[in-house]
Amino acid sequence: QSVLTQPPSVSAAPGQSVIISCSGSSADFGNSYVSWYQKLPGTGPKVLIYDNDRRPSGVPARFSGSKSGTSATLGITGLQTGDEADYFCGTWDARLSAVLFGGGTKLTVL
């Protein structure tokens, strides 16, 4: 099964911003809605963004999402040490009838 491609790691200093990319190879990815998840050790994934750019209630506005064609991005501004985590993109691929996940990006806040 195809996967979504993310950079393995990103890093930035507290207060700065980062962008995490997610690109898809499936022909259907351009028509799919992307979610972004934060994964901390010992806890279930937490959704930060759904439907490409919608933020669930309770998720700070520092987190934003966008999608253009076959590439999606997660932006995080005003980085905090508590943001250190693994971040995953995910989508439902209707052609493959499967959930696709990116390989995950480890965020380090220096």
Place this chain on the structure above:
Amino acid sequence: EIQLVESGGGLVQPGESLRLSCAASGFTFSDYSMHWVRHAPGRGLEYVSTISRTGTTTYYGDSVKGRFTITRDNSKSTLYLQLGSLRPEDTAVYFCARPYYGSGNPPHYWGQGTQVTVSS
């Protein structure tokens, strides 16, 4: 409040079987398809399986196809995953998850997970 509570994990030997359960509450269970996803240390999230609202349609990831079976009991608001012919590489935390909309979209609400360890 939407809650998903997994159970049934444990330590098993290669080749053995295990059944996981996921008790759902806080929403009308039969209105939503449901997913199983797993996460192994040092690895990413891996898609395991999806079941339709009525249970009549199921989908599986390539690595578990033919060995795992997803089912649901809407009268009990419970999702199941039967794990068979287990291998060491199946060792992971298994999460059940509900999509935001009824079907055809990725996980949105997640449980806390249940650990499955396959080792001799």
